[in-house]
Amino acid sequence: MIPAKNEIDTTEERRGLGALFVLIVVILGAIGTAFAQDVEPPADPAPPAASASIAPPPQPPSAGPAHTPPVTQLPLTSGMAPLPGDARVPLKWLPPGAFEQDTGPSAAVFPPQKLTLRFNHKFHVETQKLECKSCHQGALTSQSVHDVLLPKPTLCDGCHGTDHENLNAVEAGDDDSGKCNFCHVGYQPGDGNRVAKFQIPTPNLVFNHQKHAARNINCQQCHGDVQELELATRDQMPRMRGCFGCHQHPDSAARGDAKSSCETCHIKGGATEGGRLKTTFPSGVMNPPRWLHNAQHAPDFIQRHKYVAANDSQFCANCHKEEYCVGCHDGRVRPRSIHPADYLNMHATEARLATQRCTSCHREQSFCLSCHQRLGVSMSGPTGVREAGRFHPPKQEWSDAPRRPGHHAFEAMRNLNACVSCHIERDCVVCHGGQGIGGGFNPHSGGFAGGCATQLRRNPRPCYVCHDPGASVLQRCQ
């Protein structure tokens, strides 16, 4: 019997559709408003590690040196990009682990930078014979990603003839290399002591330079051949694949000294339920790259993650705690990413198409059955709520012999799980039990007698449900 609720008249339906349309517009508008905000990731909320000493508070133009013009008229082309003409950096100069068509390190780990300084590493290393540590003095002793590893501007003063001692009144040098715009990109005459802000946000990472330096790991092993480049950009930051050269996965006795658990490098504390690692940052979301156990978290990963988990659950456990998996796999709160819309009314159709998918989260003879019995959608539920109508097609088509198209035998053999989610064994034994117990309709497949002896020996219980222990038919399996 169809509930009266289904009998909505056409006028009401039209009115409902109109209201529906208005609702869609309102919802989409609301979503649009929420998402129309700044699409650029905001800068790291913490003070940028490299900006504090470079960008002093704005001062009036008069505070700057007035006796020498602070700009040079030289054509300043080098040091604006990694290579002249912004050519692509060859793979061999990129950090180990980079790919041929490299897209740079993860923005979630290394947020986008704002480089407002012109600098030529190659010139300083090859011509000026400087070493990395000449400028990056803190790199060998740093224990935290929060440490500022860029040189203080006063370090430049020795060669450039400038005086950055007082950042509120920086003195330009006498020659062209000492002029403000020689290094500070975009500096204009009349800017006085003001230069563009330089931002290298703190990486979302755990890293200890000192420990690596103590193991004779040189700069190039993580940063690539910076000495071949002019401007060093974010692209020279380490790639995770390169780190794996030492930090092999998994964490086990077979590996070297480099600790390989994820929180060795990644920040602990998941933002979501059951997360081990912090993966969401203003600059992006951290997900496994596809080369790492082929576990790319693409938008359809929810449908394919079983391939990864079945192979190596410890790999998943590096980022996810048990409760993250249980959130879906224990069927307590319906996840909309899997069961959309009015799934209670829709699920029967999907269950018939692919019940084996249901069993990855739900046990049929408890989860499904209990609910079906409570609602009366079962053959053997409590009499007080048992469904008055018939769920299956008419008996003549569905269960009477001989079989016709649409007979339940075909439905059962193509998807037996669908039967098990509603019926208890008694329902089947009524007809499929051996003679004397049920109707005697044999449900076994051909050749069953050839292999049943072992099964009878190891667990006779299911045999006795349908056959009397002394039945002659059982002797064929003994």
Added chain:
Amino acid sequence: MRLRCLFSSLVAGSALSASLFSARPAGAQDTAGGLAPNTAATPAAPSKVTGAPAADRPLDAEITSDTAAQFYEMRSPTGETVISRRRLTTTLGVAVYDLFDKVDDPRAPTLTFRARLRYDADYGGNAEETSIHRPDRLVPGFSRGPVDLMYGYLEGRRFFNGLLGFRLGRQYVTDALGWWSFDGGQVKITTPYFLAFEVYGGLEQRGGLPFSTSRYERDGIWRGDRSGYERDPTLYPSFQPSDIAPAIGAAIESSGITWLHGRVTYRRVYNTGASNVSQFTNGVRSNTTYEGTRISQERIGYAVDGSLPTLGGIKAGFAYDLYVKALGNVYASVDWYATQKLTLSVDYDYYRPTFDGDSIWNFFMAMPMNDLGLRASWDPSSRVSVSGALRARAFTVQTEPEKDLSFQTSPNGLYEANYYPSSSIDPMGGANLAGRYRIGEGFIGARGAADLHRSGDRVGLDVYGERTLETRYVLQARTGVWHWNDKLRADREATNFGYVLAAGYKLFQRSMVLVDFQHDMNRIAGQRFRTMLWLTIALSK
């Protein structure tokens, strides 16, 4: 009353956390990891219990709790029976890491304790549904407010120079044999020769036993707590009593090779205790039980995964049921990294149901189904990802009478008259498309799917998004249209439009309160509402 107990537990948990935190010597320095505070360059580090575990410290501890309250209605397909669901699901977890206080040494042993309790109540459930004095309403196995221990184990790693690891307590095992839980011990030996050996033993987690759920036992047998049924053994004789289920297992796994991983696994579980084999205790037949230790499951599985960063990857596996003597599942997935941003894949799945050893359904004719999928995944930028797949499934059916007439198909002699399909393949088609656009700490996504079969179709699309404002205000929205057509019961065809609106507030990192409202409209349900309240609390040191 139960709620009060729960909150008492929560308070007790907080007290425990305080005592754990105080176990750390006063003035101890944060020396491990790269996040040790540099006072010259960083803001002040958290100095007491906060929601943000900022550093890797000895004796890290956390208390977590997740609560979901749901309010909605369910009705039977006839519309006659309506159940009001007022569900409260709450968990309380405790974890203590680095009990050995040697986090500085990467080769040092580690000891961790983790446990989580869950209370899952349905206050919409009627008391008559659990009363054996009301057989007309009794739903065997249904419980209005069970408490279960989801997991609780002590885990050691890297003992004896990294060779030995172990787990003791209630724990999960996830591998080619599925998602499983048992109470007992597991020992893992990791050799320096790229192999690890694992053995475990204990008792399978079974519904009806204290602090347990039935989620992890094999399907096909209706089983649970029959205490109280003694007064009337004829009451639901098919509902089997629960008893302990000894389990053993072993696995050999590769270790330490980044690009290749394989695991072969074996598991055997026994059923014990009495089992009622009489389905009709009506006076004609007596109530008969079978009692004895018997096999519940014996399966072997293998899974392998290999990937080459510049070429692609392959995953494959199978699970074989040694009791039923049948392959339960075979899968293979091949990914080709066509370009840096494009991955093309072929997925294959074979499935044939197998059940608990006590189940009669192991011996019903069940034919396998085969799935083949072609998939593409494209990341045009770091913010945009799109994945789509076409898939085909072939169910299998019987096309002719059984050749082996030692077991006659139909004892009434009608088997010759039976209809058999001309083709054994019963095809089904489908597709899915999913996309995602990330915006900082938010995203907009879409997910569509279509399943088409002679017995019914399902087609639809959801658009959803989440946005966090000022790092603490969370907005979520979802809307979608889905159509389903049950060709066996035409009156069940419907098109549903629904939307979900949610707003939350992050109390601190990993802790949030969120209210969620769902509204669906379709001709079967009319207007359908579901309200949810979420509360997540995480206190960490």
